[in-house]
Amino acid sequence: MSEITKHTKILSEEDLDLLNSKQGLKNLFLEKKLNIDKALRLTRYEKEFIRLQTELVKLQNWVIEKNKKIVILFEGRDAAGKGGAIRRITAHINPRQYRIVALPKPTVEESGQWYFQRYVNKLPKPGEIVFFDRSWYNRAVVEPVNGFCTKYQYQNFMKQVNSFERMIMDADTYLIKFYFSITKEEQANRFKEIRSNPLKKWKMTAVDLRAQELWDDYTSFKLKMFESTNLKESPWVIIEADKKSEARIEALKYVIDTIPYEDLESE
Template sequence: MSKLELTEEQVALLNSKEGLYSLLRNKKVNLTKSLEEAAYRDELKKKQEKLIRLQNWVIENDKKVVIVFEGRDAAGKGGAIRRITEYINPRHFRIVALNIPTDDERKQWFFQRYINQLPKPGEIVFFDRSWYNRAIVEPVNGFCTNQEYEVFMSQVNDFEKMLIQSDTHLIKFYFSITKAEQAKRFKDIQNSPMKRWKMTAVDRRAQELWDEYSKYKERMFEVTNSAHAPWLIIDANQKSQARLEAVTHVLEKIPYS
């Protein structure tokens, strides 16, 4: 087996806190894998420091920020949100993951329950799934009528334009994974006593309905990838790179000082 020659920079990285963590967290040492993980953790930490400055700018200038995370089940939306929010001030952000609507909410204008969750000045709100449930999940699973779906599709661009015109920064992420990767992650979840609670009835049908999800997903992009609120589609098969891409995009799109 050929000897792995390390640069001074790589040696320093392995001797850092991130490098030592990567080396010691596994029983069997794999230098290549440890270097990759240490580099990821090091880059993520630097970007998380910038996120703190971004949040301070939001607070000090009474800005409002909405970040939408969409994607198939097990695409890694929650993990990305956790990395973004890990070190920022919890008093000035919220993570919104709404449950199924109540009877009263079903009788309201569809967007009303989401309007109630929008940020106040100086706050960032992360939607772990959003109003775009009605664009994909609801029609695929029969949770809304075709008329309700079409009304939503005709209104969503104007709704988002109103948000932006009210001085709200809006970012929309779609985490994209392959069918094989989703199946692998579902298996990991089902085999883990700590994660098994994440599986829902909707999740269990996701593989069976893959093509239906794809059909509605493509129409969502076609209709709602607007100039004022474009989607960023992230290749989420590799979790660490997907998280870095999401953090980087937030830092680039929010004009903090």
């Protein structure tokens, strides 16, 4: 008895429609051995993700038409999937009306400026969405853990950051803060996969190489960050990210459900 025949009696009409779709057939024959459950799971994910991306297009149209401003922060441990999530989420929106900001190490000149200045320069103009692949919260976790800032600089940041974010929101800007959370074991697996893939090796940095060793230090500073900066107006949204597909859907769904946009096309 074939795999499909065994499953036919327990598959719903909806399941059969999914499997008979173009994407469903593609997922069904991804591997030599048929795996109905996996094909259904992948197809359901892709169908839901397309639905949410369609809503994001509507949201962006509203942002453009109404001159709104949105800032979305993606924080999390190394290899948590922040960059991949941003790329998938932004795949179908107007590239002229959004930006992805992933700032490199500060220059000598920037190091002498007010810490937030380089981020202020990247905030959205009216009609724009900005996605930060790591943000000013580098100073809350990555920098103190790795000795890239002084104790005074860290404390000064923690005193100022809530006021800084309130100023952003007072300037009629929506602010969403995601933290992609993965387990230590999952991070180790992803590092192993990155190191073995010649197309991804560039992702490994000196900071990444010490991430497992400093795991507990990262945890300590992360918890301090949550405790001090979990504002009512801009709470931390923790995304369980061991499964990348589920994490992307959860993040995108939160954006859609949180921003009070209007469907201008239906109007």
